[in-house]
Amino acid sequence: xxxxxxxxxxxxxxxxxxxxxxxxxxxxxxxxxxxxxxxxxxxxxxxxxxxxxxxxxxxxxxxxxxxxxxxxxxxxxxxxxxxxxxxxxxxxxxxxxxxxxxxxxxxxxxxxxxxxxxxxxxxxxxxxxxxxxxxxxxxxxxxxxxxxxxxxxxxxxxxxxxxxxxxxxxxxxxxxxxxxxxxxxxxxxxxxxxxxxxxxxxxxxxxxxxxxxxxxxxxxxxxxxxxxxxxxxxxxxxxxxxxxxxxxxxxxxxxxxxxxxxxxxxxxxxxxxxxxxxxxxxxxxxxxxxxxxxxxxxxxxxxxxxxxxxxxxxxxxxxxxxxxxxxxxxxxxxxxxxxxxxxxxxxxxxxxxxxxxxxxxxxxxxxxxxxxxxxxxxxxxxxxxxxxxxxxxxxxxxxxxxxxxxxxxxxxxxxxxxxxxxxxxxxxxxxxxxxxxxxxxxxx
Numbered sequence: 355x356x357x358x359x360x361x362x363x364x365x366x367x368x369x370x371x372x373x374x375x376x377x378x379x380x381x382x383x384x385x386x387x388x389x390x391x392x393x394x395x396x397x398x399x400x401x402x403x404x405x406x407x408x409x410x411x412x413x414x415x416x417x418x419x420x421x422x423x424x425x426x427x428x429x430x431x432x433x434x435x436x437x438x439x440x441x442x443x444x445x446x447x448x449x450x451x452x453x454x455x456x457x458x459x460x461x462x463x464x465x466x467x468x469x470x471x472x473x474x475x476x477x478x479x480x481x482x483x484x485x486x487x488x489x490x491x492x493x494x495x496x497x498x499x500x501x502x503x504x505x506x507x508x509x510x511x512x513x514x515x516x517x518x519x520x521x522x523x524x525x526x527x528x529x530x531x532x533x534x535x536x537x538x539x540x541x542x543x544x545x546x547x548x549x550x551x552x553x554x555x556x557x558x559x560x561x562x563x564x565x566x567x568x569x570x571x572x573x574x575x576x577x578x579x580x581x582x583x584x585x586x587x588x589x590x591x592x593x594x595x596x597x598x599x600x601x602x603x604x605x606x607x608x609x610x611x612x613x614x615x616x617x618x619x620x621x622x623x624x625x626x627x628x629x630x631x632x633x634x635x636x637x638x639x640x641x642x643x644x645x646x647x648x649x650x651x652x653x654x655x656x657x658x659x660x661x662x663x664x665x666x667x668x669x670x671x672x673x674x675x676x677x678x679x680x681x682x683x684x685x686x687x688x689x690x691x692x693x694x695x696x697x698x699x700x701x702x703x704x705x706x707x708x709x710x711x712x713x714x715x716x717x718x719x720x721x722x723x724x725x726x727x728x729x730x731x732x733x734x735x736x737x738x739x740x741x742x743x744x745x746x747x748x749x750x751x752x753x754x755x756x757x758x759x760x761x762x763x764x765x766x767x768x769x770x771x772x773x774x775x776x777x778x779x780x781x782x783x784x785x786x787x788x789x790x791x792x793x794x795x796x797x798x
Contacts, residue, residue: 365496365712369503376507379737387737389515390468398440399695400464400518406442407452410590416442416449417597421604440517443601445583446590447551448520453589464518471515471522478529479505482702485533486672486709497709504705508735510697519695524549524556528699532678535563535571536669543571547578551586555689561659562681566667606690615743615765619692621648623766633750635759648690655687655776662780664787672710673786679703680779686772694743697734697768703779704731711782726778734771742767 380388387393406416420441442449455463479501487497505511514521527549534542550556557579560572587595605611612622613631627637628644659680668674679702686692686700704727711723733739746761757765 362494362496365500369496369499372500372503372507375732376503379507379509380512384737384741387509387512387516387740389512389517390472393512393516395464395468395518396516397464397468397518399520400467401439401460402442403448403452403467403518403520404455404460404463405439406446406449407454408456409442410446410449410453411456415597416446416590416594417601420601421597443605444520444552445554445598446586446594447582450586450589468515468518471518474522474526475505475511475515476502478525478701479705481529481533482675482705483709485536485675486706501705501709504708504731505701508698508701508731509737509740510694510735511701512737513740514695514698517695520552521695521698524553525698525701528556528559528682529702532675535568536675540574543574544578546575547582550575550579551582555685558685558688559678559681562663562678565663565665566669567665568667612691615747616693617691618694618697618743618766618768619648619689620651620687620769620772621690622692623769624648626762626765634746634757634762634765637759637762648688651773652688655684658776658780659684662783664783672706673783676703676706676710676779676783676786679706680776680783683772683776683779687776692768694740694768700734700772700775703775704734707779707782723778723782730771730775730778734768734775739767 385393389395409416420443423441452463480498483497483501510521513519527545530545531542531549534540534545546556546559560575563572611617612619613625613629613633614622615626615633624644624647625631626634628640628647629636630639662680663677664674668677682699683703686696689696708724708727708731711720711727714720714723742764743766745764746757749755750757
């Protein structure tokens with residue numbers, strides 16, 4: 355049975371509504387939050403990648419600045435205000451890739467990278483749409499326009515474009531991983547390995563493939579990842595390995611770094627709430643709660659994942675892609691450090707579930723699940739959340755005192771969307787488990 359086509363008129367109307375919301379969201383002073391081509395380019399992350407290549411070419415350490423501010427950051431310097439650049443915190447893979455560009459104009463390289471990032475994000479949007487459209491009718495300019503609008507009006511996308519962050523490439527590599535995996539193409543392992551070689555925490559997504567019994571796939575990706583990382587340290591020099599480990603420890607274990615609102619993980623929220631930290635006055639001091647809450651949230655998220663995921667190799671069904679997205683959502687709940695730019699990855703579960711819900715044959719299901727998903731999409735992607743997490747920052751940056759306690763709950767604004775997203779995806783997948791794809795959810 356084939357799902358009935360949702361009228362394109364409704365999709366065009368949704369496009370118009372989302373564009374109107376985006377105009378309101380980015381209006382006035384919020385226009386500063388737009389990235390290129392409509393907003394300013396403040397490419398502190400892209401500049402860090404380019405300069406890491408130059409440091410590698412000149413034989414300098416890749417991690418000196420990251421170590422200095424990672425261990426005891428001053429807020430202005432941490433944000434890169436001093437030199438308009440952030441800090442290189444990755445394995446040397448990126449530095450090796452940018453090293454040949456050391457003799458090209460830095461400005462030209464950054465402009466080209468941001469242009470490429472736009473193409474990568476657009477390609478990711480269309481790949482997600484294609485993966486959910488197999489076997490159901492969500493094709494044509496209306497659906498493609500919807501995908502592009504959602505991906506580009508989502509605030510973390512604009513943040514990535516404005517700063518030139520690498521997560522545009524990471525989103526593309528993760529989307530390409532599943533795209534190729536569905537087609538049983540060897541490029542899947544290569545794309546997955548490349549993503550992990552840049553951001554090793556993405557190795558957690560191997561759980562999805564292992565759960566599906568894809569041991570060879572995971573082994574192949576692990577071998578390629580190891581090869582890339584070993585080769586990059588071989589080029590950069592193995593003496594840099596320990597510096598990289600120290601940087602990694604500062605960003606993922608060090609309480610000073612994790613206390614800043616740039617960290618939107620449950621760990622960061624718990625540190626701000628229950629410890630004497632370097633950024634904000636806590637609710638009250640209870641270090642054991644700061645340790646216990648992330649553990650409990652992580653265990654609950656893992657339990658939800660284990661009890662929801664199907665062990666079958668259902669890669670031909672769009673619901674399998676939503677399971678991959680659910681794995682991404684679960685990962686964000688257990689990571690010790692989660693930046694705004696990394697929330698870009700959530701476009702995969704959000705749009706996958708939205709497009710699928712819009713094709714449910716039962717109107718009640720279509721309305722309930724697509725509406726809830728859309729609300730979460732609008733919440734997590736609304737630009738005002740960026741200012742919300744930094745409310746009161748002026749006290750810390752300019753007056754040398756901790757941010758007032760009344761801003762405490764604002765500092766974890768994104769976390770409040772991650773947990774409902776996980777619960778909604780779990781409910782969706784459980785209801786879809788025994789239904790044909792044209793009827794992905796049971797009656798509500």
